[in-house]
Amino acid sequence: MLPQIVIDTDPENMLSREDPARIFHNQIKTDFLMRDMIVVGLVSKNSIFIPETLNIVEQLTNNILQLEGVISQDLMSLNVVDNISQITDQQGVNQGVLFEYLMREAPTTLQASQEIQQAVKRLPMLNNTLVSGDNKAVAIYVPIIAKDQSYAIAEQIRALAANITAVTQKDLAFHITGLPVAEDQFGYEMFVQMAVAAPLAGLAIFLLLWVFFRNIALIIAPMVVAMATVLIIMGSLIGFGFTVHIMSSMIAIFLMPIAVVDSVHILSEFADRFKAGDDASKTIKKVMGHLYKPMLFTSITSAVGFYSLMLTPIPPVKVFGAFIGSGILLAFVLTITYIPSYIARMKPETLAKLQAAIQQMEQKGRLANSLEKLGAFSVKRTKLILIAFIALFAVSLVGVNRIIINDNPINWFKADHEIRIADKVLNEHFAGTYDAWLVFSNNNLQQQDALANFNNILNVANNGATKTAISQTYNQWLNTDKNEKRSFFTQDLLIQLDDFSFNANAQEQPWLEQLYSISEQANNAQKIFTDPAMLNWLVNLQTALVNNGDVGKVNSLTDIISTVNRELNSGDDKDFAIPNSSNGVAQTLLQFQSSHRPQDLWHFVTPDYQRTLLWLQMTSGDNQHMANVVSWVDNYISENPPPIDVQHQWAGKSYLNVVWQDAMVSGMIDSLLSSFVMVFIMMMLLFKSIKYGILAMLPLTFTITMIYGLVGWFGKAYDMPIAVLSALTLGLSIDFAIHFIQRVRELEAEKQSLSAALAAMFQEPSRAITRNAIVIAIGFTPLLLSPLMPYITVGFFLASIMILSALVTLVLLPALLTLLAKRSALKADKKSQHS
Structure with missing residues (x-):
């Protein structure tokens, strides 16, 4: 399937084909030949x-x-x-x-x-x-x-x-x-990154696993699981006919480290439990008995985090979430079936060497010593830790409120990329290389009286084939969908009435002449963009737009009319103006159509003169910049209503980017909230406890808040890659909390002491959690070498998320468990004294 890959970096496809803004944009491109x-x-x-x-x-x-x-x-x-x-x-x-x-x-x-x-x-x-x-x-x-x-x-x-x-x-x-070349060049370079980043991630993970386990034969197994997961999922995505968009291009590098998570837990606990001379099959069965339930729930919660992206209205994000979620579940199935079988069939002498190497490394290793010290600190400094986390949480909330929602396809490239340099230089010199189209359309309120008169005359006309044909045309127009309905009084109607008059009998001639007269007057009245008052209002709007500072220049029909009018008259600037009459306007337009480029006129007005397009040039392609322009125009029209009632709508790439980003933000919020609730319910079901369900959600909550707080404090724009981070955080941060709480509860039941359980927790279990965090973090670091900013953003923040969520789990949860235990003991003492 992989050779059939189709790359798609068109932001237009961030909207569904049925989206009204996308439909209107493409209709405008057709109607105005843009x-x-x-x-x-x-x-x-x-x-x-x-x-x-x-x-x-x-x-x-x-x-x-x-x-x-x-x-x-x-x-x-x-x-x-x-x-x-x-x-x-x-x-x-x-x-x-x-x-x-x-x-x-x-x-x-x-x-x-x-x-x-x-x-x-x-x-x-x-x-x-x-x-x-x-x-x-x-x-x-x-x-x-x-x-x-x-x-x-x-x-x-x-x-x-x-x-x-x-x-x-x-x-x-x-x-x-220009946005088209930036988007298409990004697609080319993205394809190159797919071929480079995923293998580099695989190599980094392989080397890291070797550092942890010092046994190539053993670590081949999780690498097989990772490669199989990536190939099956990417092959399925392409085989089902989905294009590879910016987000789906990262599926391989997302799945590569995630797919080995459960394998690391299994290998870590197996190495800890296995002793020379033991039966590997029995040991791996015990390991799977301990790990199956937490691995199942971590896989489900991780998948839920990504499946929640399917609630967004953005098609590429839906595809990304669906296939990553499916990849996580596939990796779980492959892990619990392949890894135990692989280990059980390994030679005893190989396993003995593994066990000896692991034991020696972990007894003397820095990781083991550091985790023991971290565990002791977490238990002893509970109040300090709690105060510190509350303070960090508060600071992070302030940062979250500072987040700026923005994106710009040009900024997908590094600052020293030729596209970014060209964008900067040309926008310093010109009015702007980014464009948006502001379209004004006649609301056709002028035709209401004419329609009534037309219908009255038609009703009293003598019956016959002519009346039937005209009535059919009228009724067909009445039944047209309101979104597609244009004026009834078109040039085609005038031609039809004229044809009927040519062959009319004495009874039909009078009312046909009346219908033609009504239609002709209505047709002329509807040509609002030959009306001097309307055109002068557009001139004032153009001037105000440029003076506002967000728009470098506005090109429109009025520029053509004013230029030709100047040359028809004195040739001086005083005659660079709209003629005083519609006939004068018509004369300038007729003159322009004798130029070498008469088709340029139809980029700015439709042949029926009922719709006009203003081409806005802007020096910035930021969505926030475009949103400011849209808001300003709305306010201007509200405060300065046009002389004729018109409808205004937006089109153009810059505007479409605003539409899909607004949809993405609202969709991501819904996605995050719904998946958060689902994961919380799953935690309560897993632990059969509201208390432990809440505790499991705390590392996740802190990690998401802190990461987005950093985004706000560092002024990083909230764009598509940043938005998707919430799903990954939700899916993977909970992983560490589930394993930690599950093992602590098992150890506490075994040792009958929370302090002893926490001490044991900071042996093999905490090492497994730390290894996983490091494996996933390192797995994403090849993205930092990319020339494309979305890849760098994802690589940096995902590595940060993994390290941060592991630290929060290993520091906050022991402190809270210790505080809750002390509080329970204090209550028990008071109760016994009272008794």
Whole structure:
């Protein structure tokens, strides 16, 4: 199955295909012919408006236009866009608007280069988008057919740039960025990490097990369990047709250390119990008798922690949780069947050597000595420990309240990655390489009276085939789903009525003319984005958005109209404005459609002029930044209502990232709370005690709070990898508590003394817990070597979680058990004295 692997790093797939925001986003891409863009930038230390640099722009653009997968007609570069100017006669009288290529050929003189510079400054659609405000950077916007081709196309563009001497000589700095290429390049590098990190984790675990057990024959068994678990689960994931997303790419490295946890418990206790000359089969049966129940419950609780991720509304996170949870249960089954059989069939002399080596190591080893001292400290300093943990818990809660929910696909790369560098440099020069689309739609309130008049006339019209056909059209529109319903008074309706009038008889002609008149007037009234009042309101919104500071630039229909209107009139800035009438607006739009790029108009307005799109450019792709813009627009519209009632909605990659992150946060909270309750119930069932159920949950509670407290205090954004950590903490932190409490209770029943039980607990049982914590922590450390930030984040925090949860278990639980025992003894003494 593994060769059939399909990588998917498209954040759009963080939302289900039925999600309204995703459906609307894709509909807008279709309706407005919007494309996924790769942003290519050339940055100079001086002005780019010199012949040599402009020649490179032309050369690079022409080469990019030849690449397969590039939508050539929508590519934006200096040599394929229009300059809009006036045609004047010899007396300087305006003769109309001239649309000519801004740079048909690269200039050969400095003067010609500067003329292009001056022209760009007069074109708001190009200024600070294709050329930076400081004139030191030029951009090429490369639209692509499919976003999953962006990395391959970007690599081809890099190769083209590398062949240009001026670029390779560092005269110009070459950069590529944009969310599509960042996401697709992350997918490529993620695939490489899958092939590197999991084997490194396996190697680290193997070496660590050898350090612990000094017997290669023995430690092969848990490695077989780990490899089998990873291969079966990853093979199943791919075989069932699931794509490998950012989270599911980590399944192998998550399962590798988790799969050996139970094996370490078995090997540790077996090495402690087995004596030279003993029957290995009988010893392993005793070991399994002691460990089966706690291993079963730790496996179930760990699986529940990950299965809880299926409650989130994020499809890749659901898949991740389902397969990790299943992998944990599979590892448990393989462990309890394979490991005992493997050990029972080992040669007696091999086992004797193992036992001797383990005993010697643990009697003289630093680990054994350190744990004995830790146990003594935990029992003697109970009040100090309790006060310290309460203080840490309080500080952690403050940190949790400081957590900032944010993500940005560009930040998935390290700061020195070429994508991050390009993003930083180009956003310092331009209005922004991140975009969002703000779409305004006519609510069609204008058609209500017209519909009533239309229906009244139709009802009194004489019966016949014509009336039946028109009534059918009307009823079909009435029954259309409200989410898909557009205006009734369309151009198609006018054509239909006109066709009927051509063949109408004397009775039909009068009411058909009335219907046509009503429909025509309603159709014209619905073209709200040719209404000067509405367009001027959009101009004010654009200005306010930029002045607010979160948006670098807004491109819209009003820029086209105002530019053409200026050239139709004086050519001066005073005429850079919306015409005073709808007819004047219509004239500017008709003029623009005679340009070399008439299709650009339909990126900003639909042909029926009932919907318009504002293209927002932003210098930050942070979800928090986008959320601030959305909130600001909502407040602005509320305080400054448009002259015509319209509906506003958002689309674009930056906005979709906000939607799925909001869904992830709320889903993770529900997931954590529900699984927390389920695990607590399971603890009470396991120990048949509310007290021990609560005690088992304390290390988990402290660990989660402390880890998220650290996230808040260190200013680390709460993103997808951080969110998923709660499931791992829930699943694995409880593991140590279950083994600790179960063994303490068994030892207390055996020795009839809690202090003796705790002393014995800090022998083999605590070593097994510590070994497991170290094995899992070390198993995740290869992620720290990754060039990808989500992997580094997961590696660092998971290693920290394991060490922290083991320490909390080994320090807090003995202290609390000792305090509770003292309290019970004090109550018993008072009761006996009272008696």
